[in-house]
Amino acid sequence: MAADLPGRLADVRMDGELPARTDIPLIFDELDHQFACQAYLWALPLVSYAQWKTQHYDVFGATSSDLVRYLSYRDRLGLITANATTPYILNFFDLSQTGPLVIELPPGPTAGGVSDFWQREIGAMGEMGPDRGEGGKYLVLAPGVDAPDGLGEDYRALRSSGVNIMFGFRTLDPDPERSDALVRAVRIYPYADRAHPAPTRIVSPEGRPWSGDQPRGIEYWRRLHDIYQSEVVDERDRFHLAMLRQLGIEKGKPFAPDERLTRILEQGAAAGELMAQANTFAKRFPQGTYWPDRAWELAIVLDNSAQRGDGYDELLERASWFYEAVSFSEAMKSTTPGVGQAYLGSYTDGAGEWLDGGRDYTLHVPADVPARLFWSATVYDATTRCLIDNPQQRGDRGSRDELVRNADGSVDLHFGPAEPAEGERNWVQTIPGKHWFSYFRFYGPLEPYFDRSWKLGDITPR
Template structure:
């Protein structure tokens, strides 16, 4: 018979292991709850309001965005509003409506059912009756909370403003006379709240908030059972005792370390873009958009993605050249060393990058996964920002604390003492990307 000391030790060990696994399981909804809270704190936004993350300051609160195509965000609450309409105007946009667990419900814009012609999307929540809605694209969400985001792809300011102003969100019950949608174009003054999940006990407080009102799914029943022993239970306030607090804090610490390991040392089959370079695909080639395959749910794939990125869409896994967008990631230089903010580097982008619309290189802080915070407020260079090209049409992008003489337009400032990583985005990727005939060299250390 186990002694009382052994019993206490083993229960602590079991609940600590549960905390670590629940940390990884919960990353998508903790991140999205962070996004909702940031939207509220930074913009004063409520559900169904549309906010614009359009500059370096506001986008610095988000996970791995790009600066070339500013984002608009909104959050729906289908339990409060009932079936809800998202109305997209015509125009070149890319975005998605997704559920609380990072599963795309539908893309909108060029890759969505409206194909850029504009359309009305009706979202129906769990347990709600589906209205007869001719002329609407009707989709059912498995969660009560529904995030929505989009980007305007054309750079013309007038077109972009008209498209953004044309987005409307309203309850379907009022579709015959829709109320106006509130668009909030600038964040509040002062320090902005980040979407990055907090550490320690605050992670679990946010998880309890994210789970509130959400129906459980069969695939999550064991995780919800594990959370009960840690003080998180549906319909009850989160009030952990001292023992639970200690285990939760330790579990969050180890959970984040595992998530960072999974993100920056991915072990998925086929994750390398080419065997002769260190560039990885951001999204595992065998990723299932709904995260479920024949006999399991892609838990590690999901937590890896959610640690580093917010907002999944079908358009991020294009199969047809010239559509959607794709991402290559670099966490190391050509010698396999961590990218150091105190050193200088060069990325040689060969001629004719396989992107129909544009390409961009963006630098992120390794710890926050947000834009690198440099005094110049330059985290990105793209084919739309006036890069200086070489005679053969190739482009050299430079990273480092000081700009190379005469090539300031090609330079992204880094910060000594901060490790970083980068994405190469291809909007409208072309066949040389899909067949991997376009070779992107590794990042070269200059000093």
């Protein structure tokens, strides 16, 4: 019987109808390997934010009184599937250290909010939030913490589902001076310090190399162990905690895997990432492609920020999105014409082949793209899921760029390793030997996007 089984189990010898006692360790090795694969997929959003937080505090020197602003292309190179058009402003906070946290958001065109470290949205802010772009004061409370006595009506209270949170936003004003003024008007501080809050600094990566994608090998598990020491885990996840316990990850205990367990964890992380890549780049979720005759599909397969489906929790949907991206807001999957954003992803060309950095491609964008604010097509490195780090130091083309347009108002974008004969204005440089994928973003998607009467071309080899 064992010979018909895969992996380590194929080597198990039988003693009659039972496995030979001397081969029991092979079975437990396989069991722990499978635990590691499943724990890897389960923990992707948590490890992603934990890794990103280390970069803010350890690499950029940020503190819990600061916000980090990603402005230049170089700044964003470590940020998973960042857009290359609008700036990001954000930081990570531990509510067990800050206590109730005040966020003062100025009026103006912003999109943002607060999420826990499972990347579930706690509350939207800005144009898609309750302030509707008018700004105001928000108070973020940790689980089990009551609102302070005498809290005035000036505050909107947000109850966090975890101890660790991310607050972030983007400015949607294309004018750099107005955008900068919005960023500098944001204040974040503990409620206990409201009478004399410390200034909110704006910290920049300043071109320093950094990486926000989940670490590989044993570092993945170290990051998971570290964040698990302080983070709240839902009741629904107790079976996964049993898996972690078997893998040497427990609350209040050091992470010190022996040689056997280190080997299993490293192999489990590698196998788990292969599963994550297939689950992301060859999605098998029921919605299919956005148009039946196109390769483009909905990049975000989560139904909602709670990550809960009808009768199940969205384990694979969550793993898909948070392997290839960070953060989720209801505004990113807008169903209201003219508001929020919509994301389509293309991981192959129209013939179903991986996008190859050594080949030349064209994307035809028909006229009248249904986006009230703007649209963009962005190229990402398939290994890091970050903006492509090309010599051109440019990863996107969109309606805010000075593009060469066809007579009918349409646009042909070009992707490839060398500048095309048509010139560089519509071109993004790709890297031979590396695969890539693309997002097409609609900011303020309009009705022709929702009813699918407007149709984007496929990324087509030239």
